[in-house]
Amino acid sequence: MSQLHLLNVCLPLEDPGSLFEIIINDDRYEKITKQPSYLQREDFKTLEALNSSSDSFIDCQGYVLLPGFVDAHMHLDKAYSLSKVPNASGTLQEAVINYRKQSPHFTVEEIEYRAMKTALNALSHGTTAIRTHVNFELPLGEDVVFRALTAVLNVKEKLKQYITIQVIPMFLLPDDDSKRELEWIEQAIKMGADGIGGAPHLAENHEKQIDGLFSLAEKYDKPIDLHVDESDDPNVCTLDYIIQKTMERQFHNRVVAGHLCSLAPMEQEKALSLIERMAAAQIGAVTLPGANMYLQGRFDQGIVRRGVTRIHEILQSGATLAAASDNVHDPFHPFGKADLLQIGLLTAYVAHLGSGEGLKQIIRMITEYPAKLLNLKNYGVRCGTKASFVLLKARSVEDIFTNLPVERYVFRNGKLLYQSKKAEHWNDRQLLMYQHETESRYAKFERNLQYV
Incomplete structure (x- = not known):
């Protein structure tokens, strides 16, 4: 039995002010529970660190999950x-x-x-x-x-x-x-x-x-x-x-x-x-x-x-x-x-x-x-349905349509099919440092504002 375990998931259509823990067994959602706060686990990989479809413990860092x-x-x-x-x-x-x-x-x-x-x-x-x-x-x-x-x-x-x-x-x-x-x-x-x-x-x-x-x-x-x-x-x-x-x-x-x-x-x-x-x-x-x-x-x-x-x-x-x-x-x-x-x-x-x-x-x-x-069966993010979804590097619906995130992770029946990661194109080291600092501080600010 294959398992996928997700932490710190944002489900904006469910409750945009909360984070969720999701467990997927084989190809279906088995557990979807609201977290009390932002959770940090060293044994979980971040989305950016994913390097294969076999990675099964993922820290979603507050990013949005939507049904396919x-x-x-x-x-x-x-x-x-x-x-x-x-x-x-x-x-x-x-x-x-x-x-x-x-x-x-x-x-x-x-x-x-x-x-x-x-x-x-x-x-x-x-x-x-x-x-x-x-x-x-x-x-x-x-x-x-x-x-x-x-x-x-x-x-x-x-x-x-x-x-x-x-x-x-x-x-x-x-x-x-x-x-x-x-x-x-x-x-x-x-x-x-x-x-x-x-x-x-x-x-x-x-x-x-x-x-x-x-x-x-x-x-x-x-x-x-x-x-x-x-x-x-x-x-x-x-x-x-x-x-x-x-x-x-x-x-x-x-x-x-x-x-x-x-x-x-x-x-x-x-x-x-x-x-x-x-x-x-x-x-x-x-x-x-x-x-x-x-x-x-x-x-x-x-x-x-x-x-x-x-x-x-x-x-x-x-x-x-x-x-x-x-x-x-x-x-x-x-x-x-x-x-x-x-x-x-x-x-x-x-x-x-x-x-x-x-x-x-x-x-x-x-x-x-x-x-x-389309009369699709087993659709949606709820226990018992097929786990076909997309993770977006965004923390709200407003963020989605402001940035149209390039970084997306597409899953079909619990299996990672596609991941697109943003390539850094800054040729100037100082600008690259500003970019990383801004993203890091923004992420921390967003977590403190929404989930803590």
Whole structure:
């Protein structure tokens, strides 16, 4: 039986003013107890002194432990494609057109390489679960349509003991009920799809599209995760019909709506009514602040809309809302590095969530809330659950979002998978001494202020 024993752990979502002792046996939390004060034990290594995954007695020095991050909406198949798919206008329309044109030239091997690179980046930053949407464009033909799905499923299989990946193909059902194309869709589901995806607001008949997607979900007993109303136009509102179908088909807690951009410019009373009904139907939501701030409002003059959904109103309604990466270095979003702390900071800026309680909400939007949307079992920091977590060199949620700590220690089922340590780059000895003195005094000050 392997054991991991942690001292002086900060659990900011539990009690930010206390430190905790944690014992992990095999792959589960066995003991989580509040300490009376800061404890010093010579037989425990500090995080900086860790040199292998076999070190089992760790003094966490008051640093933050969070459950592994959960990225509820990514596009692993598109990531790192910007060099081959430019987007001169920066619009959603050009991104879609250009990516579709280039798709026949992407091999399974290239897509798999890009998806693997992105998944490993996410894991190194502390993400232990991802839900990725995958292009499934029927007009491209049978030779092309399965490539992205095959590549991402390969990555899922290779990384299954390290990171949970859920794969959601994006289906646009044929208008003419083509038997051949419907067979491709059903084949994709049987290949290992974890849910039914799509973007019904892009269809000519969105109600028929939504009906078809719900029918597929019922037939194969799959959850639904859709791109919903990714538009600046407040008149684009497929959410209304999605809510109706969720209630009729009794799909409560099995539908997720991503983007929801058109809620932002929508008339207040209508938007609030939709959000209230969405919460009643137990439809989850995902905000994608990076991509939406970049893509939306491109044709506005004067006051430019930012495109991000109504974060405050959705949280206040009781609906489950996650914040996620969406796209990484592709024509839809040229930035990002699959780091949910970066996404959390963007969310805090755009939603004005800078208070202590607001930042705790941000943490929940990249941990607990998306874990609920993905229906993850054995998640969280509590006795009996799997010990998948990230240790951050920060002593509070405010510290996390002020410094976006580089030093992180990522554990999966009680095993250390990744550690990133800050390299000292001061070439001047005096400056290096000041750096060490400042860090040492700051650490002592923080301990005396918070825990003693």
